[in-house]
Amino acid sequence: MTGGRLAKKDWVLLCLMRAPLDRLRLMKTLFLIWRRHLRADDADFFQFRPYLYGPCSFELYSVLETMQEGGSIVHESHPGERWGNYILSHRGKEEAQEARERADANELKAIEEIVKFASTASIGELLNQVYEEAPEYAVKSLFKRLSHGDTGPGRSC
Amino acid sequence: MTLVLGVPASDGVIVASDSQATSGAVRHTVQKIQRLTSRIVWAGAGEESLIQGVSQELAKRAKHDGDLKGMTDALRKAIEQSSTSLLHYDYRVPYASKDAKSLGQFAQAVFLFVESDGKRHSLLLIDAAGRALWQQDKGHVAIGSGDVFAHALLYRYRDLRLTCEVVAALAYRVLDEAIAVAAYGLGRPIDIWSITSVGVEQFDEARRGALRDSCELFTEQEQRILQDACAGGPDGANR
Numbered sequence: 001m002t003g004g005r006l007a008k009k010d011w012v013l014l015c016l017m018r019a020p021l022d023r024l025r026l027m028k029t030l031f032l033i034w035r036r037h038l039r040a041d042d043a044d045f046f047q048f049r050p051y052l053y054g055p056c057s058f059e060l061y062s063v064l065e066t067m068q069e070g071g072s073i074v075h076e077s078h079p080g081e082r083w084g085n086y087i088l089s090h091r092g093k094e095e096a097q098e099a100r101e102r103a104d105a106n107e108l109k110a111i112e113e114i115v116k117f118a119s120t121a122s123i124g125e126l127l128n129q130v131y132e133e134a135p136e137y138a139v140k141s142l143f144k145r146l147s148h149g150d151t152g153p154g155r156s157c
Numbered sequence: 158m159t160l161v162l163g164v165p166a167s168d169g170v171i172v173a174s175d176s177q178a179t180s181g182a183v184r185h186t187v188q189k190i191q192r193l194t195s196r197i198v199w200a201g202a203g204e205e206s207l208i209q210g211v212s213q214e215l216a217k218r219a220k221h222d223g224d225l226k227g228m229t230d231a232l233r234k235a236i237e238q239s240s241t242s243l244l245h246y247d248y249r250v251p252y253a254s255k256d257a258k259s260l261g262q263f264a265q266a267v268f269l270f271v272e273s274d275g276k277r278h279s280l281l282l283i284d285a286a287g288r289a290l291w292q293q294d295k296g297h298v299a300i301g302s303g304d305v306f307a308h309a310l311l312y313r314y315r316d317l318r319l320t321c322e323v324v325a326a327l328a329y330r331v332l333d334e335a336i337a338v339a340a341y342g343l344g345r346p347i348d349i350w351s352i353t354s355v356g357v358e359q360f361d362e363a364r365r366g367a368l369r370d371s372c373e374l375f376t377e378q379e380q381r382i383l384q385d386a387c388a389g390g391p392d393g394a395n396r
Binding site: 027051052053056058060061062065082083123142 | 322326367368376377
């Protein structure tokens with residue numbers, strides 16, 4: 001897989017097409033896609049660096065903001081919740097469908113598999129999985145010892 | 158109300174502030190932290206017109222890249238001059254008694270200047286009268302009427318030697334929590350600057366977003382620890 005036909009925005013659209021995700025889950029989903037399935041030096045994909053919560057791409061924040069301003073995604077925010085999920089707008093669904101047509105079967109399979117895990121695992125499980133697969137990205141993390149039994153997907157994350 | 162923090166780290170200093178200014182019943186957003194040179198930033202808390210005056214004075218005076226120690230007299234002079242000017246044009250002043258304490262009520266502000274080359278840091282406070290106070294070896298510095306929040310929230314980390322990246326997250330968290338609970342006067346966005354060996358840098362929206370997420374996760378983990386303790390821990394021994 002090279003990911004050459006898909007722009008960064010397309011990867012976000014395709015992930016959210018599979019399931020709504022909050023920013024942290026989306027970040028880790030994109031990282032796992034890159035780590036498992038894309039070329040390590042793929043310049044067209046998000047660039048990750050070790051950060052306080054493991055692998056982080058600052059660029060994702062800018063891309064999400066641009067997509068929100070452009071009307072492709074909506075950030076759900078509910079009182080009492082820390083992070084709201086990002087969901088596709090009507091326009092975003094159309095754009096995701098177009099991106100889907102450009103993606104190859106392996107890319108779609110990778111997204112399907114990783115989003116399925118990221119959207120149902122607890123934050124602790126997700127972070128532990130990421131740190132296990134890429135310990136060099138966990139070196140600065142404040143959250144190395146999250147237990148598996150912590151916050152579930154339906155909770156405040 | 159204002160809250161500005163200067164927090165030394167092992168590789169520089171983090172300076173952070175809220176962004177709300179209040180004029181009577183109206184609030185608006187202002188950038189409170191300003192770059193003075195490639196190694197120095199400053200911020201003021203107090204009378205907004207005095208802070209604006211000082212900002213204009215500093216823009217005129219600080220055209221070179223000197224160090225903070227060498228610039229101290231010029232900074233004091235700029236502040237003193239701005240205060241004098243403010244008092245000169247304030248119609249209430251002639252009606253007030255001529256003692257210093259009374260005059261001080263008309264020009265209340267404190268200014269924080271922070272310098273670092275990544276290894277050595279200098280934090281300097283100058284009040285509206287031009288009196289300077291160096292803050293070496295005092296850990297963090299907080300100015301503004303929200304300072305008590307910062308002192309309380311940062312006290313637990315006073316002996317730790319942390320990197321700018323981690324200190325930025327702590328500073329963000331302190332501002333975030335202070336804004337959440339302050340009765341009035343503190344407001345977003347949270348402005349964060351670092352001064353390291355590469356110079357002065359203001360965090361952009363993306364980096365502030367990453368700090369926000371780190372803090373949320375940090376808080377969540379903290380709450381989880383407490384909840385686990387109440388439930389007898391992950392093994393459920395006391396459940």
